[in-house]
Amino acid sequence: xxxxxxxxKSVIRTVPDWPQPGVNFRDITPVLQNSAxxxxxxxxxVHRYQELNLDAIAAIDAxxxxxxxxxxxxxxCSFVPVRxxxxxxxxxxxxxxxxxxxxxxxxxxxxxxxxxxxxxxxxDLIATGGTMLAAASLIQRSGGHVxxxxxxxxLPELGGAQKIRDAGHGVFAVCTFTEHE
Numbered sequence: 001x002x003x004x005x006x007x008x009k010s011v012i013r014t015v016p017d018w019p020q021p022g023v024n025f026r027d028i029t030p031v032l033q034n035s036a037x038x039x040x041x042x043x044x045x046v047h048r049y050q051e052l053n054l055d056a057i058a059a060i061d062a063x064x065x066x067x068x069x070x071x072x073x074x075x076x077c078s079f080v081p082v083r084x085x086x087x088x089x090x091x092x093x094x095x096x097x098x099x100x101x102x103x104x105x106x107x108x109x110x111x112x113x114x115x116x117x118x119x120x121x122x123x124d125l126i127a128t129g130g131t132m133l134a135a136a137s138l139i140q141r142s143g144g145h146v147x148x149x150x151x152x153x154x155l156p157e158l159g160g161a162q163k164i165r166d167a168g169h170g171v172f173a174v175c176t177f178t179e180h181e
Contacts, residue, residue, distance in 0.1 A: 002044035002174040008152065009175035011037045026153050026177055028124055032066065042067065044174050045122075045150060046074045052147055055117040056080050060106070060135050061087065063124035067152065071122065080112045082121075082135045093141055095134040106134050113144035121146055125153045126173060129160025136169055148172055155179075 002008070011034055013027040031037045045067065056078040059068025065081060072079035085094060085105040092107040113119065119139050123132060126149075136146045146169050154161050154173035161171045 002048070004040040004044050005175040008037060008041055008044070009177070012153070012175070012177075014177075014181070024177075024179070024181075026125065026155075028063065028066075028152055031152070041152065041174060042070045042074065045071045048150075048172060049075060049120060049148075052120075053118060054120050054147060056113065056119050056144070058082050058108070058112075058119050058121050058135060058139055058144075060121070060123040060131055064122050067124065068122040071120075080108070080119075082106050082108055082138065093138055095137050095141075097130040097134040099128075099130060104131070106131065106138065108135075108138040108142060110142065113139065113142045115143035117144045118147050119144040121149045121169075123149075123151050125155065126151045126160040126164070126171065127155050127158045129158075129163040132160065132164055133167055136164075136167070153177060 011031045013030045015025040018025040054077045057068045057072040058080045059065050061083045069079050088107050091110045093110050094105050094107045096105045121135050132149050148170040150172045152174050154176045157179050164171050
């Protein structure tokens with residue numbers, strides 16, 4: 001957890017029963033609207049990764065873009081979007097993964113990375129881990145090395161962070177929420 005983790009967590013809004021009954025949606029919008037909180041959020045990632053000589057931030061569509069781009073800028077590395085299927089205009093590679101009820105696919109430009117590039121994978125939230133694992137697989141298939149995976153929020157009860165660790169990737173989250181918080 002980040003030194004600002006408790007503060008960031010206090011700014012995140014919980015919306016009960018959205019998008020369906022029984023779900024507590026963790027809304028990062030208040031963090032983005034609060035300039036001090038947003039700066040502390042980006043600083044949390046920059047401070048963690050500033051000495052790791054990253055080549056790129058691979059951020060996942062769409063909320064991962066919000067944090068990935070400023071972190072890439074601050075670290076002086078490139079920004080690579082991992083998009084939902086059909087959103088990238090050039091030759092792509094794709095990875096399909098299982099959702100709670102069905103499947104989804106993410107894509108990456110085939111020329112996004114060079115062999116051995118050091119990549120940080122970013123998204124807003126880790127739930128079941130499927131999207132993050134699919135992105136990591138794409139990066140590895142394209143020759144990149146996943147240094148770590150990072151998110152604003154981890155929902156540990158859904159098991160995603162553990163699945164990511166079991167696949168051999170490090171996991172960093174600025175804060176965590178349990179189901180009953």
